[in-house]
Amino acid sequence: MIKKENIRNFSIIAHIDHGKSTLADRLIETTGLISKRDLTEQMLDNMDIEKERGITIKLQAVRLNYVAKDGEEYILNLIDTPGHVDFNYEVSRSLAACEGAILVVDASQGIEAQTIANVYLALENDLEIVPVINKIDLPSASPDAVKEEIENIIGIDAQEAPLISAKENINIVDVLEAIVHQVPAPTGDEKAPLKALIFDSYYDQYRGVIASVRIVEGSVKAGMGIRMMSVGEDFEVDEVGHFEHGLMPTQELRAGEVGYINAGIKNVRDSRVGDTITSSENPASEPLPGYKQVTPMVYCGIYPADGARYEDLKEALAKLQLNDAALLYEQETSVALGFGFRCGFLGLLHMEIVQERLEREFNLDLVTTAPSVIYQIVKVDGTQMEVDNPTNLPDVTEIKEMKEPIVLATLMLPSDYLGAVMELCQERRGEYINMEYIEANRVSLHYLLPLNEIIYDFYDALKSRTRGYASLDYELKEYRPSDLVKLDILLKGEAVDALSFIVHREKAATRGRAIAKKLKESIPRQMFEIPIQAAIGSKIIARETISALRKDVLAKCYGGDITRKRKLLEKQKEGKKRMRQVGSVEVPQEAFMAVLKLDS
Amino acid sequence: MSKTKKFGFYVHLPFCIKKCHYCDFLSFSQWEENLVNLYVGRLVTEILNLNNSHMVLDTIYFGGGTPSSIPPYFIKKIVESIEKHFDIAKDAERTIELNPATGLQSSIAQYKEMGFNRVSVGLQSAENHLLTLLGRAHLYEDFLRTYEMLSEEGFQNLSVDVMYGLPEQSLSDLVRTIKAVTDLENIKHISAYSLILENNTVLAQRVEKGQLVLPTEEDERKAHYLLREELMNKGFAQYEISNYAQPGYESRHNSGYWRLKPYYGVGLGAASFVDDVRYQTETSMHAYLNEGVTPIRKAERHPSTQELMEDYMMLGLRMTEGIHIEKFREKFLIGLDEVFGKKINGLIEKGFLQLKDKRLFLTEKGQDFENYVNLTLMSSKGETE
Helix, strand or coil, X not given: CCCHHHEEEEEXXXXXXXXXXXXXXXHHHHCCCCCCCCCCCCCCCCCHHHHHHCCCCCCCXXXXXXXXXXXXXXXXXXXXXXXXXXXXXXXXXXXXXXXXXXEEEECXXXXXXXXXXXXXHHXXXXXXEEEEXXXXXXXXXXXXXXXXXXXXXXXXXXXXXXXXXXXXXXXXXXXXXXXXXXXXXXXCCCCCCCEEEEEEEEEECCCEEEEEEEEEECEEXXXXXXXXXXXXXXXXXXXXXXXXXXXXXXXXXXXXXXXXXXXXXXXXXXXXXXXXXXXXXXXXXXXXXXXXXCCCCEEEEEXXXXXXXXXXXXXXHHHHHHCCCCCEEXXXXXXXXXXXEEEEECCHHXXXXXHXXXXXXXXCCEEECCCECCEEEEECCCCEEEECCHHHCCCXXXXXXXXXXXXXXXXXXXXXXXXXXXXXXXXXXXXXEEEEEEECCEXXXXXXXXXXXXXXXXXXXXXXXXCCCCEEEEEEXXXXXXXXXXXXXXXXXXXXXXXXXXXXXXXXHHHHHHHXXXXXXXXXXXXXXXXXXXXXXXXXXXXXXECCCCCCCCCCCCCCCHHHHHHHHHHHHHHHHCEEEECCEEEEHHHHHHHHCCCC | CCCCEEEEEEEEECECCCCCCCCCCCCECCCCHHHHHHHHHHHHHHHHCCCCCCEEEEEEEEEECCHHHCCHHHHHHHHHHHHHHCEEEEEEEEEXXXXXXXXXXXXHHHHHHHCCCXXXXXXXXXXXXXXXXXXXXXXXXXXXXXXXXXXXXXXXXXXXXXXXXXXCCCHHHHHHHHHHHHCCCCEEEEEEEECCCCCCCHHHHHHHCCCCCCCCHHHHHHHHXXXXXXXXXXXXXXXXXXXXXXXXXCCHHHHHHHCCCCEEEECCCCEEEECCEEEEECCCHHXXXXXXXXXXXXXXXXXXXXXXXXXXHHHHCCXXXXXXXXXXXXXXXXXXXXXXXXXXXXXXXXXXXXEECCEEEECHHHHHCHHHHHHHHCCCCCCCC
16 A cells, blocks of 8 residues: 655756656666666667657656665656657646656756746646756766756755766666655545546557556556546446556555556547546536647648558558547548548648658658648638648638737757858748747857748758757747738649748749749659749749750660660669659659748 | 571670770780780680580671670681581671771681671771770771781681760761761671760760760750761662661671570670570679689579560661561561550551551650560569460
C-alpha cells in the first residue's frame, strides 16, 4: 500500500537535443527498474522516427521506486511529454497530470523558445519547476550564465539546481533527491467519485485502447463501469495497472496515482487525451478542466504514387488513426492525381511524421500536395464556409470576404541574427509585436504571422538564415480578413488542381514566378512544348516554357555491351513509373511539392 | 551432334597513346611494353580456354583503345592463337581499328599479312581545330597519309569514324568532313556518332566551366539530318542509326550484335553472348592479369525469353531494315503481334514505327526517339501485354 505522501508525479521539460531522453534513461537505470544491459538507448522514445529525429511524439509514463537519502521509499511517476509545438495540447494534458516538472537546460546552449512555452504551460498548471543543468561535461558549458538566464527569464531560483551530465552519468542522484524534496505530493480524495485524467492513449492490436491516466479523485478497479465524460461513452474496466517494465496489473488505482486503464475500447477517439474518466454508477458532477478537442491546423492531399494502391493507403490511414486522434482524413478526388485523401494535421511536423510513417511502415509511395490552412469565407449571400483545399474555393464573384489564421510567433535567437530574422518575418507579412533581450546576446522576438506563410518553407528559411540557432514556437491567435487570391498553375493550358494554392495578392506574382521556374526545373522535357503558367482567375501572371525534346536516342551502342544499354533503359523505366500523367504531360512526384521548396 | 554456328569474335585492347577528351572507356595511355606483354599473354590464355566446338568464326574485330598503338607482333600473337584454336570462315570479315597517329607503313603491311581485310580509322573530323578540341593525337594530314599507306598496302574496305554535335562545329565544318571522306574511294563505310558528354571527361569539365558550349538539340538534329542527306547523295545508305555504308559494305561484325547472333569478347571488360547468356570478362586490370582469378568471365545476365525478345526488338530496330516479322516468328516461335501488338500499334499511330512488306522499322521521327520506342516496348517487372 502506497502512501500518497510518498508519490511524486513529474515530467521533464527540455528543448530538442538538450538531453531529456538521456536523463529519463538515467533515472530509470539509477532506480534499478531496468538493468543497464536491458536498457535500449532512450527507452521512452520507442518509435523509430522519434529516435531518428530525437523528439518524442507519443508520450508515455514510467513508474520508478526510489529509496531516498531520508530512508523512505518513494514512487516516482515520470510522465513523458512530446517536445514539439504541434503537440502543445498533449503536453499541457500530461503536465496537468503532474505536480512538478524538471526543467532541463543545456549548460552551453541556454533556454530555447519551445522550452519557455512549456515552462509557461507548466506554470499555468501550478507545477513546481525543478531546474537541472545538463551537459556540464562539455568544454563549452557555462552553468553560472545558464543559472542566471533561468532566473531572469523564468523567475525561479536556480542556484541550487543540480549540475549534471546525463550522458556521462554525473550527479543523477541529485535529480532524484530534488524531485523528492521539491515536487509536492499529490492530493485528492480517494472516497470521492472517480475523476481520472487521460493524458495519453494508444491502440494495442491485441488489447484495444490502453488509456494512460492520472487518478485525481476516487479510485478505479477491474469490473467497474466507467464513463468518458466528454465523449459520453460507457465501458467496463478489464484491467488497471502501473507502467513498469511494460504494463503491470494491479488491484486498484487510487487518487494521486498514475497508471493505465484497459476497458475494451476499440478506438482512441473514444479515449481522448484530456477527457475525464468517471464512474458510470457514481459519476462526478463536473469533468476536470482543460479538455478540448484538438483540431488540425494544416491540411494537405495525400495520394498514392501508384493509383492502384489507393486501398492500401486507405487501410494504412485507418491504422494510423487508431493511434492518433489528431489525424483526420477524408476521401478526395483530384483531376490530376486521381483518388486520394485530404488529411488534417496539428502542424507541419505532424504532417511530415504521418507521411514518413505511411511510407516507411506501410511501404507506400506518396504524392503529397502543398499544405493549406483553413480559410474562413464569408459569401456574398451572407453564408459562411471554411475551406481547407484551394480547389473548393467558391468563385471570386461569390466571395465577400476571406479570413486567414494568424499566429503569435515567439522566436528566440542569438542577437547576431536579429536583422536576418526580422527581415524574414517582414517578408512573410509579419507584424512586429515586441522584442526583449533575455541575455546580452540572446533575443526573444514576437511577431504576428499568417499561418499560411509559416507552413511553406518558413522553418527551412529560418534555419538557413540563423545557421540553426533560432527556435520557433507559435499559437493560433485569431482569424483576420485578408486580401487572398487563388493561384492556379496551368500545364499546357490546363489548370492542375493539385497545384493550386491560396496566397496573399501582393505575393501572388513573386510566388507564381518562383513556382513556374521551379516546375520548369522539375518537369523533364517531353516530346512537345509545355507552357507553364501561373494565373489568378483568367489573368496570367507568370509564364515559363519547357521546350520540346528534339531527340531521345542512344547513338552509340557500347559495342557488344547490351547489358549496359539494358540497365540504362531499366533505370529510365523505373524513373517513368514515378511520374503522374497530367493530361498529356508527365509530372514527377516532387513537382507537386515544388511550392514548398522555394526558399526565398 | 549440333549444327555449326557462326560466331563473332571481339578482341579488346585497352591501350592508347593518349586519352581523348570525350572518352570514358577504361583505357591505359601510359603503358609499358611489359604490361602489354602480360596482358597479351593473359588474353591468349583466355582465348585458348574458350569452348570452340561446333562453331566457326564469321567476323573478327580488334577494338579498343587503339589496337594500332601497340607493336604489331602482339597483334600477331593474338591472331595466331585465334587461328590455332578456332575454325574461321574463308570469307570472314577481319577488322582492326587504327588511329591515324599510329599508322606506320610497316605495321599496316603486317596487318595485311595477318589477314585483316578491313580497317576502321578513327578520324572524327577533317577540321584540325576540332581534332585539337577533342584531344585527338593526330591532325587531318596524318589521316591522309594513313589513308595513302592503307591503299598502298591494298586495303580497299575502309571505315572511318566521324563525330558531330561538337562544340564549335559549324554545319560547313561537317560538310567539309563528309566531302573529305567520301572523296576517298576506298572508304566504304562511315560510323557517325553524335557527341555524348560523359561524366568526368575533359570535355565535360570544360563544358561545365562554360569554356565550351554544346550545340542546342535543334542544331544537333540539323547536323544529323544534313549528314544523313549528304552521305546518301554520295552513295552511302544509312543501314543503322549511326552507321552508313556503300551497298555490300555494311559491318558484318556489328550487324551480328544487332541480330542477337552469338559472339565472344576477350580482354578486359569485354562482353560475350553465348547460348543466350550474356557474359562479361573481369573489369579490373589488376585482377585480369592475376592468373589466380577465376572465373575470368562471369555470367552477367540470363535473359528471360521476354527480355531476349525485347533485346531483339531494340537492337533490330537500330537497323533501318528493321525487324522481319517472319524471322521473329522463326526465332521465338511466336508472332510479333502476340508479344508486342498493342505497343507496336500505339507506336505506329504516333508515327514512330512503320510496318511495310512484313518489316517493322523506325520512321525518321522514330529514329530521333529510339530510346522512347525502346522504353515503350520494354515491359516493367511483372507486366504482360
